[in-house]
Amino acid sequence: MSKIQYLIGVDGGGTGTRICIAGPDGIEKVRSDGGASALGQGIDKAWLNISQAIKAGFAALGIDEPDFAQCAVGLGMSGVHNPAWAEEFKQKNPGFAKIVVETDGFSTLLGATNGQHGGIIAIGTGSIGEAWLPDGQRLEVGGWGFPTSDEGSGAFLGLKAINHVQRIIDGRRPVTEFGRKLLSITGQTKAEIFNWMGQMKQGECASLSPVVMEFGASDEYARAFLQEAGQEIEQIGLALRAHHADLPLAICGGGLSEALRPYIPADFLASTLRPQKDSCAGALILIYQALA
Amino acid sequence: MSKIQYLIGVDGGGTGTRICIAGPDGIEKVRSDGGASALGQGIDKAWLNISQAIKAGFAALGIDEPDFAQCAVGLGMSGVHNPAWAEEFKQKNPGFAKIVVETDGFSTLLGATNGQHGGIIAIGTGSIGEAWLPDGQRLEVGGWGFPTSDEGSGAFLGLKAINHVQRIIDGRRPVTEFGRKLLSITGQTKAEIFNWMGQMKQGECASLSPVVMEFGASDEYARAFLQEAGQEIEQIGLALRAHHADLPLAICGGGLSEALRPYIPADFLASTLRPQKDSCAGALILIYQALA
Incomplete structure (x- = not known):
């Protein structure tokens, strides 16, 4: 893994994409954003908007032609619940040395807990409860979709x-x-x-x-x-x-x-806590932990 | 109106059509049924299935070639809430001397009250409350559709x-x-x-x-x-x-x-009553009252 010089976190959703770039120590250097990248809106569009946001982040660091082969990326993506979309998305990796793809719910969880085991209840247009237990087990409650579920959203x-x-x-x-x-x-x-x-x-x-x-x-x-x-x-x-x-x-x-x-x-x-970090930071933790 | 020899009631819905044929006195002679005729499934299909059901009714009376110009028809039709569909349906009258088109809710009401003023609460796949007041006013409660309304259905x-x-x-x-x-x-x-x-x-x-x-x-x-x-x-x-x-x-x-x-x-x-007659009988009352 010595070739990896950058760790990148991606929070990809239906209205926009947020990315952060860190060195191998996982400490953020810069943030940037781009267009929507929910997988349901199209896999090619998702990778295009993610790549553009990452390039914009490198440009802010003074690097105009980033080498994706030096980058490992953690992605918390809306739409990963659909196995076919998730598989196609992984297949179309545009050259990054390593990618780890998760739901945006899980990257939100990793951000909220700063990488520790725990749970979240995410409330927005929809809603879902997710947990990552100390034994590695993953749980989901709610989030069955509109109009029958997404209680409290x-x-x-x-x-x-x-x-x-x-x-x-x-x-x-x-x-x-x-x-x-x-x-x-x-x-x-x-x-x-x-x-x-x-x-x-x-x-x-x-x-x-x-x-x-x-x-x-x-x-x-x-x-x-x-x-x-x-x-x-x-x-x-x-x-x-x-x-x-x-x-x-x-x-x-x-x-x-x-x-x-x-x-x-x-x-x-x-009995609840305030989230410690956001989903983009959680996606960075995801790739940091995957390489650890 | 002396040319009118038959009054016909039609209850047209999404799963089938029920018709009844009466003489000028409004007393039923025969019933028959046919395929679906909800306007949302197509105006031509609705008239085809209604005409076939009426012809089947006349056949049961021993009349193989009924003269539609001798018939006045009351129709309680699913889909009449859509004004464009209702207008096209009226335009495509296949030759009946007179037609009166109403919602299936209103024909259900006329059947339930045997043609008197009153109200109904109709409960099926959907639901709606309808009333026809002594001053002629019409009321509807509920029936706003799936998934936000149709309470109790x-x-x-x-x-x-x-x-x-x-x-x-x-x-x-x-x-x-x-x-x-x-x-x-x-x-x-x-x-x-x-x-x-x-x-x-x-x-x-x-x-x-x-x-x-x-x-x-x-x-x-x-x-x-x-x-x-x-x-x-x-x-x-x-x-x-x-x-x-x-x-x-x-x-x-x-x-x-x-x-x-x-x-x-x-x-x-x-405080409620049992319905006296069904929607098909109500549609017959509709045309009987329109000619009275």
């Missing part, structure tokens, strides 16, 4: 919000300021709302969740939705800990996961 | 069932006989369940509801799903009655709606 809150809009329109619930704000997004008439729903995929659905957050303090329906999300997050954590009672557990995911904290049952929340 | 129960399967597999709920029966349908492994969900539309989802029914008496989760469905049915009824407090209300829909009765709040259930 932005899309989970959005499904409750669009159903709330329906109930307001047909008289099953009173219209409040919360409802009026939702209607200003979905449209006010049945025809407009049907049209909005017709284009609703997971992302559009999750786009209603900031409105639920906004009214959590003032509206009983919004508050109930958020409390249910908080309880679902606890359920995910308890299922992870059923295998390992004192599992260190971090709640990750940025804005929504922060905003949800007041609605997570307090005893459970107090 | 077969698909509503199916969504809870597939989510229950997920929670069993990842340790959020215990596996019981109810769960084992569901897993025998969806598959036992994550890969099998993801595959089942990948092909799950509203109908596949609703296909899990008989299992929920089967375990309503013995399993706390199944019972909770059914009680929630029953409460949703009451909510739909209360929203219809908010406009007209003593609205006669029938719960319709065959097998599932019958099986759900023990889970509908008792006071509300006691």
Whole structure:
């Protein structure tokens, strides 16, 4: 492995790619980013955007023609759950000396725990609980996808919000300021709302969740939705800990996961940790550990 | 209108078409049926299957070459909510002297009330509440579609069932006989369940509801799903009655709606009626009233 001069971490997702470059000691030198690289959007596109982001990172270090054969890369990629995509992605390695491919959930976990065993509950547009136990066992809870799962996520809150809009329109619930704000997004008439729903995929659905957050303090329906999300997050954590009672557990995911904290049952929340590093740093740990 | 010798009722849906033929007095002479005629499956296909079912009915009366110009037809059709489909369907009338086109929900209502003002809650794969008030006003509650609405329906129960399967597999709920029966349908492994969900539309989802029914008496989760469905049915009824407090209300829909009765709040259930006639008879009433 003496030819390897650089360790690289890649966090590849549906809206962008984040990379970091380190020396053999695993200490970050530079970060860069690029276009989307979720495997579901195309394997060639993923490698193109990852390669461009890595080249941009080397350029920032003053290296215009990096030699990929001197680089080992850890990749936490959205879409790796699909075995066919994962295999094709590995086959198309554009010349790196070594690659280790994992889910973006696992790179998030390695970042959150700084490379230690433990677990995370990742809350964003979707949601999932993951754990890596001291015996090497891996666990997943939730994350079965839209619309049946992803409990506690932005899309989970959005499904409750669009159903709330329906109930307001047909008289099953009173219209409040919360409802009026939702209607200003979905449209006010049945025809407009049907049209909005017709284009609703997971992302559009999750786009209603900031409105639920906004009214959590003032509206009983919004508050109930958020409390249910908080309880679902606890359920995910308890299922992870059923295998390992004192599992260190971090709640990750940025804005929504922060905003949800007041609605997570307090005893459970107090038993969790803040993530130590992000998914990109976790991908760097992934390759560092693989070479160790 | 003296040329009209026959009144015909048509109940057109996604799995089949049911027709009845009456004389000018509106009293049924014969029934027949044919292939699917939901407008979403194609307007030409709908008219073809309706015409064939009507011809089969006339054949049973000994009339092999019916003159459509002597017939007035009331049609309760699935898909009429889409204005473009409804307009094309009317345009393609294959020669009947008069047609009146309504939703299958409204023909169900006219059948249930035997042509009087009133309301229904129709429970099947989907669900909807409809009312026709003494002032002529029409109301709809629910029925916004899969997966966000259709509360209390077969698909509503199916969504809870597939989510229950997920929670069993990842340790959020215990596996019981109810769960084992569901897993025998969806598959036992994550890969099998993801595959089942990948092909799950509203109908596949609703296909899990008989299992929920089967375990309503013995399993706390199944019972909770059914009680929630029953409460949703009451909510739909209360929203219809908010406009007209003593609205006669029938719960319709065959097998599932019958099986759900023990889970509908008792006071509300006691305030409802049994439907008097079916949707095909309601479509006949529709054309009889239109000519009156």
